[in-house]
Amino acid sequence: MTTDDLAESLSRxxxxxxxxxxxxxxxxxxxxxxYAVLGSLEGGPRRMTELAEEHGVQLPTMTVQINRLExxxxxxxxxxxxxxxxxxxxxxxxxxxxxxxxRRARVSYLTAQLAALTPQERExxxxxxxxxxxxxxx
Amino acid sequence: MTTDDLAESLSRxxxxxxxxxxxxxxxxxxxxxxYAVLGSLEGGPRRMTELAEEHGVQLPTMTVQINRLExxxxxxxxxxxxxxxxxxxxxxxxxxxxxxxxRRARVSYLTAQLAALTPQERExxxxxxxxxxxxxxx
DNA sequence: AATAATAGTTAGTCAGGCTAAGTTAGACTA
DNA sequence: TAGTCTAACTTAGCCTGACTAACTATTATT
Numbered sequence: 001m002t003t004d005d006l007a008e009s010l011s012r013x014x015x016x017x018x019x020x021x022x023x024x025x026x027x028x029x030x031x032x033x034x035y036a037v038l039g040s041l042e043g044g045p046r047r048m049t050e051l052a053e054e055h056g057v058q059l060p061t062m063t064v065q066i067n068r069l070e071x072x073x074x075x076x077x078x079x080x081x082x083x084x085x086x087x088x089x090x091x092x093x094x095x096x097x098x099x100x101x102x103r104r105a106r107v108s109y110l111t112a113q114l115a116a117l118t119p120q121e122r123e124x125x126x127x128x129x130x131x132x133x134x135x136x137x138x
Numbered sequence: 139m140t141t142d143d144l145a146e147s148l149s150r151x152x153x154x155x156x157x158x159x160x161x162x163x164x165x166x167x168x169x170x171x172x173y174a175v176l177g178s179l180e181g182g183p184r185r186m187t188e189l190a191e192e193h194g195v196q197l198p199t200m201t202v203q204i205n206r207l208e209x210x211x212x213x214x215x216x217x218x219x220x221x222x223x224x225x226x227x228x229x230x231x232x233x234x235x236x237x238x239x240x241r242r243a244r245v246s247y248l249t250a251q252l253a254a255l256t257p258q259e260r261e262x263x264x265x266x267x268x269x270x271x272x273x274x275x276x
Numbered sequence: 277a278a279t280a281a282t283a284g285t286t287a288g289t290c291a292g293g294c295t296a297a298g299t300t301a302g303a304c305t306a
Numbered sequence: 307t308a309g310t311c312t313a314a315c316t317t318a319g320c321c322t323g324a325c326t327a328a329c330t331a332t333t334a335t336t
Contacts, residue, residue, distance in 0.1 A: 001264050007248035010263065011241070013270050014159055017152060018174070020273060033292065048315065061293055063316055068291080085301050085314045103149075110145035113273045121269035125148065126139050128266030131259035132151050135158060135251045171323070186284060199324055201285055206322085223283040223332045 030102050034074075037065055038091065038099040041075060045090040074098055158251075168212075168240055175203055176229065176237040179213060183228040212236055 001009075030038070033055075040046060040054055052062040066089055069075040074095035080086035091099070114122055139147075159170060168176070171193075178184060178192055190200040204227055207213045212233035218224035229237065252260055 003252050003260065004245070004249050006260055006264055007245045007252055009267050010252070011244050011248055013267050014155060016271060017273070018156060018159060018170075031291070049313090057292085058294065059315065060295080060317080064292070067316095083302075083314085087315065103146075106149050107142065107145045110149055110273075111142050114141050114145055114148070117269055117272060121272065122141060122144055124262075124266040124269050126144055128262040129147050129151050131255055131262050133154060134255060134259065135155070135248075169322070187282090195323085196325065197284065198286080198326085202323075205285095221283085221333075225284065 028102060028105060030098060033065065034069060035099070035102050035106075037062075037069065038074065038095055038102075041089060041091045041095070042099065045078065045088040047080070047086050047088055049086075051089065069095070166240055166243060168236060171203060172207060172212075173237070173240050173244075175200075175207065176212065176233055176240075179227060179229045179233070180237065183216065183226040185218070185224050185226055189227065207233070 028035075036055060037051065040051055048059060048062055048066065051066075052059045055062065057065075066075060066077070070077060072094075073092055075089050076092050078088045078090065080088055114125075117125075166173075174193060175189065178189055186197060186200055186204070189204075190197045193200065195203075204213060204215070208215060210232075211230055213227050214230050216226045216228065218226055252263075255263075
């Protein structure tokens with residue numbers, strides 16, 4: 001298979017997977033964007049700028065996202081002692097619990113989907129994941 | 139790797155791929171949703187209800203999407219001769235051309251990304267694609 | 277013939293993206 | 307060290323795209 005053919009097939013399957021994810025996300029207690037932001041905070045406090053870059057959005061967009069997560073107490077803002085311009089954001093206990101719950105729901109959905117495949121198919125996906133992870137990080 | 143671990147890794151990588159696709163879509167002449175809808179029409183006319191289900195959205199959402207595609211003449215609505223309640227939607231020549239152009243842009247972006255991988259990594263993705271295609275179709 | 281169900285549309289609301297412009301704090305320079 | 311530039315956020319205003327509720331028109335059912 002040429003790289004071009006592969007790109008074409010991958011394009012088609014990515015579109016399919018996007019539609020799949022949309023169906024998974026429908027009706028969950030946190031939107032997929034909010035879930036993604038909470039996931040970025042799991043390792044500890046982050047600056048607004050870092051978060052915006054990681055999610056590929058502009059800073060004002062992240063400000064609004066964090067506002068919406070802060071209001072119900074899922075995250076908290078704090079000041080950076082070294083630089084008064086910088087605001088850091090971190091998970092609250094509540095936010096950590098919410099993140100865990102949503103992750104369980106997503107993973108269990110995918111687990112059910114994967115269970116319908118053959119062991120060989122699962123293995124093929126497992127082998128391909130590191131390569132997929134490299135895409136777009138060049 | 140257990141199915142559960144695989145689900146977790148896949149969940150993470152799908153999130154990554156979604157962000158990748160967003161970056162591809164930025165600055166293109168149609169949004170990624172519009173592209174997805176145009177793609178669904180490639181095989182011929184579809185009913186509104188079918189389109190909404192396939193895209194995991196409610197019918198009113200699809201109505202608005204189709205309105206936006208109809209206004210610049212990319213798709214056309216028609217009546218179903220067998221059932222006067224049903225409206226079908228099909229690509230116009232313009233819409234087909236637009237779809238082809240956007241697809242070329244996507245494919246060439248992905249081709250460039252894939253070219254940065256090793257042949258083994260590309261092969262791993264090629265092998266996994268049929269399995270990914272089965273996800274969500276159960 | 278009356279009623280229920282189906283297919284779409286319209287109207288109103290909200291999330292989430294953008295750019296432009298404002299505020300505050302740190303960095304540089306003359 | 308005063309003045310200016312840059313950086314980090316926030317606010318405001320606009321657009322797309324999602325939802326539900328309510329409406330119209332048509333078909334199916336009883």
